[in-house]
Each structure stands twice: as C-alpha cells, then as structure tokens.
Amino acid sequence: MTTGPTPFDHSVGLHDPDPADAPWWRDAVIYQVYPRSWADASGDGVGDLPGITSRLEHLRDLGVDAVWLSPFYRSPQRDAGYDVADHRDVDPLFGTLDDADAMIARAHDLGLRVVVDLVPNHTSSDHAWFQAALGAGPGSPERERYVFRDGLGDDGSQPPTDWLANFGGGAWTRVTEPDGTPGQWYLHLFDPSQPDLNWTNPQVREDFETTLRFWLDRGVDGFRVDVAHGLVKDPTFPPFDKHPGGLMEVTHEAPYWDQDGVHEIYRAWRELLDSYGEPVRIMCAEAWVNPAERLARYVREDEFHQAFNFDFLETPWRAEALRAGVRRSLAANDSVGAPSTWVLSNHDVLRHASRFGLPDDRPRPNGIGADDPQPDAELGLRRARAATTLMLALPGGAYVYQGEELGLPEHTALPDEVRQDPTFARTDGLELGRDGCRVPMAWEQGAPALGFSSTGAAWLPQPPAYSDLAVDAQTGVEGSTLELYRRLLAVRRDRRLGLAGLDEVEDMGDDAVGYVATSPDGTRTLVVANLGAQTVALPEGAVVLVASGDLVDGRVPTDTAVWAELA
Template identity: 80%
Template sequence: MTTRVPTPLPTRDLHPASEADAPWWRDAVIYQIYPRSWADAAGDGVGDLAGITSRLTYLRDLGVDAVWLSPFYRSPQNDAGYDVSDHRDVDPAFGTLADADALIARAHELDLRVIVDLVPNHTSWEHEWFREALAAEPGGPERDRYMFRDGRGEDGELPPTDWLSNFGGGAWTRITEPDGSPGQWYLHLFDPSQPDLNWQNPEVRAHFEGILRFWLDRGVDGFRVDVAHGLVKKEGLPDYDRHPGGLLEVTHEAPYWDQDGVHEIYRGWRELLDSYGTPERIMCAEAWVAPADRLARYVRPDEYHQAFNFDFLETPWLAEPLRAVIAQSLAENDAVGAPATWVLSNHDVLRHASRFGLPQGAARPNGIGAGDPQPDAELGLRRARAATTLMLALPGSAYVYQGEELGLPEHTSLPDAVRQDPTWLRTGGLERGRDGCRVPMPWTKGARALGFNTTGAAWLPQPQSYADLAVDVQTGVEGSTLELYRSLLALRRLRGLGRGALAEVESLGEDVLGYVVTAPDGERTLVLVNLSDTPVELPEDATVLVASDDLDGRKVPTDTAVWATLG
C-alpha cells in the first residue's frame, strides 16, 4: 500500500512570509558551541577559545549564520561555567580576554555573528558580591543583592519555604554568621554554589546593564539568556507544595517561574541593545514556559528577539503532536510579530539522535547510563535526520547543537565515576544528568582524542562510536549526516525557507506531514515527512532537492523527510 500526494495540493495557510529585507535574526541558523568540548588548543583536556577560533572555518563551510558560545567566564566550574564569578573576565581554563577578542574578530571576518551566554538568575558563591554578603550583617545592603531570609522554626532552623532545587534537594542553604552562630538562609534554585540574585535590587539591575555594555562594546552580536523565566520570584515567597520538576515545571503558578515582573527587565535590556543601532544586536531567551501564549510574551516587539521553542524540542516523533506544535507555535508568535525559534538539541537534553531511538510518547530521561534501557541507534539517527530536515524548512530561526550535524548520539555508557553534572551528584545518582550530551567533538578518526587536541586528554571520555562519525570521515561523503546538513543549510538560504510563508498540505493521512513553503520571491518548496509505516509517493510535478535518507524511486519511506520543487 502506498499513499499518494494529491495534485493539486489542498493546503491551509499557517504563516505569512516575512519581508524580504527583514533583520538577519528572523531566519538565522545559529550553532551552539559548548566551549569545553569543541576544540582544545592548550591540550589540557578542556576546550578553549583559541581552539574555537582555529575551527571557525568549519562553521562557515557548514553554512550557519552565527555561533552561540556557552559560558566561558571566570568560574569555579561547579556547574560547567553556569556558576559565574566574574562576567567581565575569561576563565583561565578557556583563555583570556584577548582570546575572546580574537575569536570575535575572526568570526566577523568569516561573516559569522557571535552570541554569548548571559547568566543573570544567579552568580557563583565565589563572586565578590556573595563573599561580601557572607561577611555582612543580616539586613545589610550586601545581602540585599541576593535572596537571604530568616529561617522558620523556633531558632530559624527550618528553611524559609518548601522550595526544592532543580538539581535535587532543598533550594535553601543556611550560612554561618561572621560571629560563628547559625544564621540566615539563601536561595539557590540550582546548586548551592549558585545563589539567586535579588532582581528587585537596583544595584543588581545596573550591574547587568554594565555587563551587557561590556560585551556589546567588545563586538558581540547578542546574548542567549540563561533561565530567562526565573529572575523574579513571587512577592512574599509563598510555599509551593510541588516538586519543581527541573526547568520543565513551566507553569507561572510556581512562585519562582515566569512571573510577570521579568518583562520590565527585558524591556530595559531591549532598549539598551537597540541603542547600538544596526546591524541589530539580539537576545534569545532560554525560557521553559508554557503554554505557547505565555512564551510569546517574551518575544513581543520591545522584549526578546527570539525564545527557544522547547515545546517543539520536547515533542515526540509522532505526527499529530508535531503537526499541532508547529501550527500553534507559528500562530502564537505571529500574534506578536515574532519569528518562531526551532531547536532539537542542546547541552541540557538528550541528543535527538538518541532521544528518537527510545519509545516515543514516554517521558524523556535526564541522561542515560550503561545499565539503563538503550536507544535504537540506527532508528534514532534516521528519525533525527528527518526531524532536522523538517526543522530547517520551517520559517523562523533555528539553533543547531555542536555535533548534531555529525549525527552524534548521547554517550549512553559513560562511566559513573567520571560524571560531573550537579544533578547526578545532588540526586545521589538517581538522575544521570547531562554529561552524556557534552562529550568532546570528534574531528579526526584515529587521532588522539579524535582530534579534539593533540595530547589525548579529554575532560569526558568519547564513546567508540564517535570515531566513525568524525568530521574527516564524513566530509565529502555523499549521504553522510554532515553533508546532509550542509545541503539543507545551503538550500534553506538559497530558497528563502526561513522567511517563507507556510501552508499545511491536507488529506495526507494522520501520520504524514506535508507543508508548502513559499519564499518572498514566490518560489515554492514542498516539505514532506513520512511518519507512517507505508511509503508515500511524491506528486508527478515534484522534483526532489534533498532527502534525509534514500528514496525508493519517487516513494518516500518511513521516517524520511524530503524537500522538492513544485511545478
């Protein structure tokens, strides 16, 4: 049995085309680099800024528009750099400010924009401010920069609220006062080494405006903002008798997530960024927020430019949920005049080449270990290639996580002894955590550390499977995942897919997705994704441009996606 695509195509409009001269960020493809795992010039086992600079031509040749760098700031590295002790300096593990300047300059020479991470919800406990707070008296201005509170109970021995940390355990830690007595408690929605800032304090707001200017003046093109939905806590800090469920507890009913007060902060930041003129400097929100209309509030015209579409990332490889999330995402973003921002993988979730190899519809695990149920690697990669082919056809912007263009799977047999994620440590091993998606890149098969450096040192070991997925193995090889990405990115730009109008093809059956993208110049591209268990035959007037896997003549097999011209 074969499904045939009807001609002429019955469609319904989902999204209008962007203006042909729309700003760069509305359809940009941005590549995330996890600095400690990209390239290690120093040879100490930890990637660095000089290593990134040495490999930027790879990204130009891949065809992306910009690079986003996860934190490289000065930090004790208790949470892989998301515990920042100084936002205006580079951690020695990654290099120097001069290295950062050289990276930005080289990227711009290659027509790549540079987005850097900003971590405003908390600092490191080694930050100068927090040390001052520990040395100060209760109620002093030093403590008001953070969320210090007296404990409950007869002697203050109980935490101020019942809130739990996203990394396991309680969200409050009690300090010892300068005189040696048991003292106040401070809030940390993450690790105890990451005390939350008090965003009601004007000094905190001025401090981060200064950080924004510091990096804008050095030439960066924008910021990805960590935990953008968490800066403001509900007045009075009421109890919340539910586990936060990590960042995925997205309801604004939680007194620490998605409070309305965050939007005032971001309107001020947008005004600051706009003052730098053209080309526009941008902000992208890491905001785990639902439903979609709540997320759309972050990308209103005077706030963020982009916000990651985590609903799309979390959608299983099932046609109806995918169809629904695409339609809803576009509708809610169109309502505020913003592009959708698509993403399938990042440094906090299972790589989608492994995620799609697990039973679909079940809860996504937070990491996989050797003793856990293992993904079907072949099935997962096939679906991942199809999912990316779908994602890069959709109008709006998109983010690509380092190594996904190689089809890298999660490291699912990582020895527990080498795990470093605070989630693993604070849950007593109940959750494996995120180390498996953060393993160093494979550049050269047969080389030490697969070309990550020349010494063979690596902060996390690479799985054996990475050797056959290395860059040199896939470069120029027809059908490789790397060449698929290169083709998709080149065609996306050539055919104006990111700025196109989108219409859904109807009458294909519940397990087949079909879309027509009409570029601003009128050129039409058919996007077909077959999630059914029977082949789908392309219409006679369709000419295949690219397919995620081999076709059977004009038939699209299961778990395969195709772009084709029409007419």
C-alpha cells in the same frame, strides 16, 4: 491566511511570509559551541577559546549564520561555567580576554556573528558579591543583592519555603553568620553554589547593564539569556513543593518561573541593545514556558528577538503531535509579530540522535547509563535526520547544537566516576545528568581524542561510535549526516525558507506531515516528513531537492523527510 494554491485538495495557511529584507535574526541558523568540548588548543583536555578560533572554518563551511558560545567567564566550574564568578572576565581555563577578542574578530572575518551566554538568575557562591554578603550579616545592603530570608520555627532551623532545587534537594541553604552562629537561608533554584540574585535590587540591574555594554563594546552580536523566565520571584514566597525542572503545563503557577515582573527587565535590556544601532544586536531567551501564549510575551517587539521553542524539542515523534506543535507555535508568535525559533538539541538535553531511538511513550530521561535501556542507534539517527530536515524548513530561526551535524549520539556508558553534572551528586545518582550530551567533538578519525586535543586528553571520554562520525570521515561522503546538513543549510538559504510563508497540507494521511513553504519571491517548496509504516507519494512533477534518506521507487519511506520543488 494562505500563501497560495497548493497541488493538494486541502491545505490551510499557517503563516505569512516575511519580507525579503527582514532583519538577519528572523531566519538565522545559529550554532551552539560548548567551549569545553569544542577544541582544545592547550592540550589540557578542556576546550578553550584559541581552540574555538582554530575551528571556526567548519561553521563557515557548514553554512550557519552565527555561533553561540556557552559561558567561558571566570568560574569555579562547579556547573560547567554556569556558576559565574565574574561576568566580565575570561576564566584562565579557556584563555584570556585577548583570546575572546581574537575569536570574535576571526568569526566576523568569516561572516559569522557571535552570540554569548548571559547568566542573570544567579552567580557563583565565589562571586565577590556573595562573599561580601556572607561577611556582612542579616539586613545588610550586601545581602540585599541576593535572596536571603530568615528560617521558620522558633530557632529558624527550617527553610523559609518548601521549594525544591532544579538539580535536586531543597532550594534553600543555611549560612553561618560572621559570629559563628547558624543564620539566614539563601535561595538557589539550582545548586547551592549558585545563589539566586535579587532582581528588585537596583545594583543588580545596573551591574548587568554594565555587563551587556562590556561585551557589546567588544563586538558581540547578541546574548543567549540563561533561565530567562526565572529572575523574578513571587514576593509572598508561597508554598510550592513541585520539582521545577522542564516544561510545566502552566509554568507561571510556579512562584519563581515566568512571573510578570521579568518583562520590565528585558524591555530595559532591549532599549540598551537597540541603542547600539546597526548591525542589530539580539537577545534569545532560554525560557521553559508554557503555554505558547505565555512564551510569546517574551518576544514582543520591545523585548527578546528570539525564544527557544522547547515545546517543539519535547514533541514526540508522532505526526499529529508535530502538526499541533507547529500550529501552536506559529499562531502564538505571529500574534506578537515574532518569528519562531526551533531547536532539537542543546547542552541540557539528550541528543536527538539518541532521544528519537527511545520509546516515545516515556518521559525524556535526564541522562542514560550503561545499565539503562539503550537507544536504537540506527532508528534514532534516521529519525533525527528527518526531524532536522523538517525543522530547517520551518519559518523563523533555528539553533543547531555542536556535533548534531555529525549525527553524534549521547554517550550512554559514561562511568560514574567521570560525571561532573551537579545533578548526579545532588540526587545521589538517581538522575545521571547532562554529561552524556557534552562529550568532546570528533574532528579526525584515528587522531588522539579524535582531534579534539593533540595530547589525547579529554575532560570526558568519547564513545567508540564517535570515530566513524568524525568530521574528516564524513566530509565529501555522499549521504553522510554532515553533507546532509550542509545541503539543507545551502538550500534553506538559497530558497529563503526561514522567511517563507507556510501552508499545512491536510491530505497527507494520519502518519505524515506536509507543508508548502512559499518564499518571499514566490518560490514554493514542498516539505514532507513520513512517520508511518507506509510509503508516501510525492505529487506529480515535484523535483526532490534534498532528502534525509533514500527514497523507495520515488516515494518517501518511514522516518524520512523530503524537500521538493513545486512548479
């Protein structure tokens, strides 16, 4: 496989170009909005749907193709809305269904597609179904919608398995039966307030298809599916006492992750989405699955359109690791005819502007506190800008997390008393959790709550560093991270880099990554990321289109990435 000659002695073809008329989702850049932290129109300190609508022009000006919204459904908010009590209603915290309709309509007016979250692995314990299950008792049809089991031991006082919960502690909680006696146990792979659904139950399947139609009929363009690899559990419920979080080396060895039965569910959903015709509605899988060949099964032609490339997100800032990860991802997805979907940050992981400022020989922490070793902010931002420049040149789709276009760092000094991630409480503070990446946006330097809320209220405090990074402080400022993102997205769209073929340049040295992207019209773009101490020369005649940092005498310095036009 090759896309054409390169100005280097050695290169290898990794990926053939897509046709110029490929469907929109194959190269879309989609921006994640975390609703409670985007913009607060009501002044109560929590972002809402009218606030989102009021700030959509920012996304149009940024140059993304679509917006993905984390859950805004009715919920007791014990896990920031991922504990859904009603999938077909808006929580009053965020507004109303009319506000959702207005937001979707405004996004479409601006040329933005809308992707919403779907949370099918579990519901809130406040959901009407779960409350009915508690009242109905063992063996009832109501309990069959969830995963209830008798306990072990003569008195049933031991949990059915040794499985652990993602947020800490065991994955089973015992209930009190309607007659007041200790009873069965229910499974929750996350928090006890999030009981897992039983996806062998036809009522569960029918209800989620109703939910899909509900939002499709309101005009949404797709769904990001939460915990897409977790719906089906091994029916033998074998022992497995490993922690379920993050990427396992072989994910499907866990009896509740990446079980083969999930795929028939998604084939049915894909058929439903396809029945809506044009414009194409999509699904993106949040599937923490290894190896890459197993993840590729989710994006076969009759299942998901996209699946987040978490292997890329977890890759350390080392040239060989990046090269290997890109090769691995493209080969696996090409084998099923699917694009790769690149991502560096989201609402569940440390922001990459801080992550890349930590030593790369340690596992990624789940939160950083004031007493922990602090990221090198300057180093982290420089590497983050280079990593994003590399990512947005790769073929396929990409997701951008709110605020990363400003270079927002993790909040690494949140007081314990404001933390809301259930992980923090479930682990007695051992794991600080994800609040640090969920801090409200910075819109206006010097304004109350930096423009997030007119009253100055904010559900999490913003760190002092956010002030100089606000949208208005970076707009029109040459070299700012915001203007870098705008330039990257404009050049990416103009040169159709998301549809390009890709050759890896093999003579860049040990500490640099180099590619030649060949667009459907034959235009060639050189992509170089230098991770080493020595500067890297560009080939003669290369014209720089965009760079993540200043060049040194025409050469690419350390922790810098460049796109250049090749003759």
